[in-house]
Structures are given as structure tokens and as C-alpha cells.
Amino acid sequence: MSIPPPPGPQQPQGQYPHGGPGSQAPYAYNPYAPYGPYGSYGRQTPVNGAAIGALVLGVLCFLPAVGLVLGVIALLQIRKRGERGKGMAVAGSVLSSIGLALWVLALSTGAAADVWGGFKDAANGEGTPYALAKGDCFDSPTGNLEGEAYDIDEVPCSGRHDGEVFAVVKLPGGAFPGDDEVTRIADDKCYALQDTYAMDGWAVPDDADVYYFIPSRRSWRFGDHEITCLFGSTEENGRLTGSLRNDATTLDADQVAFLRAMRAVDDALDGEPDDYAEDDLLANQTWAGEVADVTGAQAKALSGRTWPAGAGKPVADLVEEMRDASREWTAAAKSPYADDYYEHYDEAYAYVDGRTTVTARKALGLDTTYPTYEDDSEGADGGGSAAA
Incomplete structure (x- = not known):
């Protein structure tokens, strides 16, 4: 890796007006050498890498302490080497300082824990049908158990709710089997499994029937390979009250x-x-x-x-x-x-x-x-x- 020449007028290599190679005499003035941010032969002075890193971290507000340190290092290197990027270094330092202050404020108020909890919930699918397990009860934001479902709110089964999960059926991996095939499997499995969760059919309300969440072609690509079987009300705006579970976990x-x-x-x-x-x-x-x-x-x-x-x-x-x-x-x-x-x-x-x-x-x-x-x-x- 070549070291860039110092700023200012320079003598092109190969010219020795005051001696041959190894002469200690200073370079002669070259009227054709460019000035400013360019070195000999018109080559542009490089941008300091630390300045670029400082600006990126500052804009993203990611690792603000590292961004601030990089900004300081960049300013020192630029002054010593004559490189470009002073504006980037200053901007990165300022943004990183602001980000660092915000992180300190978040840690002192507990907001950071809430943000991290949100990241974990998103990674686990919390708040979506994909996260529901057997025995969970939930409300749909639309109050409707048909059509597409993007998010749900888990609620206690003891109160009123839109749905109650009674089984989760795992599907094999591979290519998406198609909407018709997934629906067929859901019909077969969910209606067959309802009695294992609600053994006493007499205790199931007359308006309760079997529904299910099935993966779409889009959600399949993100690892959603489950059918979620659930009870819901067939009445318009109807809801269930109390858990419908009666099996070996609730009966003698x-x-x-x-x-x-x-x-x-x-x-x-x-x-x-x-x-x-x-x-x-x-x-x-x-x-x-x-x-x-x-x-x-x-x-x-x-x-x-x-x-x-x-x-x-x-x-x-x-x-x-x-x-x-x-x-x-x-x-x-x-x-x-x-x-x-x-x-x-x-x-x-x-x-x-x-x-x-x-x-x-x-x-x-x-x-x-x-x-x-x-x-x-x-x-x-x-x-x-x-x-x-």
C-alpha cells in the first residue's frame, strides 16, 4: 500500500534538478503540480476511513460510544495525514454524542428494557397468531375470525374472548403445499382434535364452532408451518365466555x-x-x-x-x-x-x-x-x- 504524498507543491518523480537519486537537496518548484486536496499527477486525497465509520454509526445511532471515539480518532488522523473527511468526522461525533445521551436517558428510565422486550417479542412472533399455543385465549382487533389475521391480543380465558386455541398442528417443511391442501388438512385435523380438548360436548355452547389459523404463502417463507385450531362463536359479534377446556387437566x-x-x-x-x-x-x-x-x-x-x-x-x-x-x-x-x-x-x-x-x-x-x-x-x- 502506497503512502500518499504530503500536501502542497511537489516535484514529479524522475526529475532531479539538484542531483541524482538519493540527493538531499529539496525538490524544485513544479508549476504544473495541482494545489488543494489533490496530490501529484492529479490524484485525489483519500477520505479518512474512521470518519466514514463515525458518520455511519452516528446516523444509525448504533453503538454511539464507538461512533464518538471514531470521530475523535478521525479528526486526529486527518490533521496529521492531510486526508479528507473532517465534516464527516464532526457530524458523526455530534450524532453519536446525541445518541449516547439518549441511550443514557433510556437506561435511566427503563425505556431500553421496553425496547428490548419489543425486539424479543417480535423475534418470537408475540402478538401474532403464530405465537398462540394450546389453551391460549385471544381477541382479534377486528372481532372477526375469518379473512387474514396479522395480530391478536392474548387475554385471560376466564373472561370474554373471541377465540380459544385447542390444538396446534405442525406441518412438514419444504415447499408451500398450497391453500387448498392446507385448508383440507386443517378441516381433517381440527375437527378430529376438538373432542380431545373439550371432551364433554354438552359443555360446549351451541354457538361455538371450529375455526383455524392457517399459514399463507407469504408467512410460510418466514417459518410459519403450523395450523392453529380454535373455538369461536358463529354468532355475529358473538364471543366466548370462560374456557371450554375439559380434559384430563380439568376433570377427575x-x-x-x-x-x-x-x-x-x-x-x-x-x-x-x-x-x-x-x-x-x-x-x-x-x-x-x-x-x-x-x-x-x-x-x-x-x-x-x-x-x-x-x-x-x-x-x-x-x-x-x-x-x-x-x-x-x-x-x-x-x-x-x-x-x-x-x-x-x-x-x-x-x-x-x-x-x-x-x-x-x-x-x-x-x-x-x-x-x-x-x-x-x-x-x-x-x-x-x-x-x-
């Missing part, structure tokens, strides 16, 4: 055992064929036989358990009705004609969620409000989705 062992048995029967009933027995008797007979087996097995499981005081007889009465229902389902499965099939079908359904079920639930401290079910065939509105 007897309540969990009872609800699992009832859920198994409900799942079997949900598998009823779409075709009537007149159109497809075999399919309906097969389904009735499956319901008979499940109902009988769950009756046996309930009867083999020791229940707390006050719940033994109500549960025993329910078990007897479940056994009667199982026999009717078995008869329906063997019916040779559709009319005969429906006679046993109606008798079996008479035992489902009847008076004995309500009595047993009350004895176990479970909800006794009989739920209402919407007919999907009539196009009832369900939940929805939002892109995170």
Missing part, C-alpha cells in the same frame, strides 16, 4: 372414564350411512352391528368400574339401558327388511342420551344441558379459517 378420573365411554358410542353413531335402509340395507345393517358391539363394550367398561358415592346407582341404571340399546342394534343388524330394521332402530335410539344419561352426568358433576345438533344437510353455517 371418574369424569374422564365416563366421557370416554360416551364418546366411543357417539363416534360409532356418527358413522351412520348416508343412504337409507331402503336404498342400501346391507350398509345400514353393518353399521347397526358395529354400534351394537361398541355400546355393549362400553356398558361392560362402565359396570366394571367403582364409582364415587352417589354415582353408583345412576351409572348402573345407564348401563342397563345401554345393554338394552345394544340388543336393539343387534336386532336391527339382522333385520331382513327395511321396515323391520327401522323398528329396532327407533327403539335403540330411544336409549341414547335419555333421562338416565342426564341423571348419571349430574351425579358425576358433569354438564346436564342437552346439546342441540344442526342438520348439515340443510347447509348450516359452520366455522371458518383465517390466514396467519
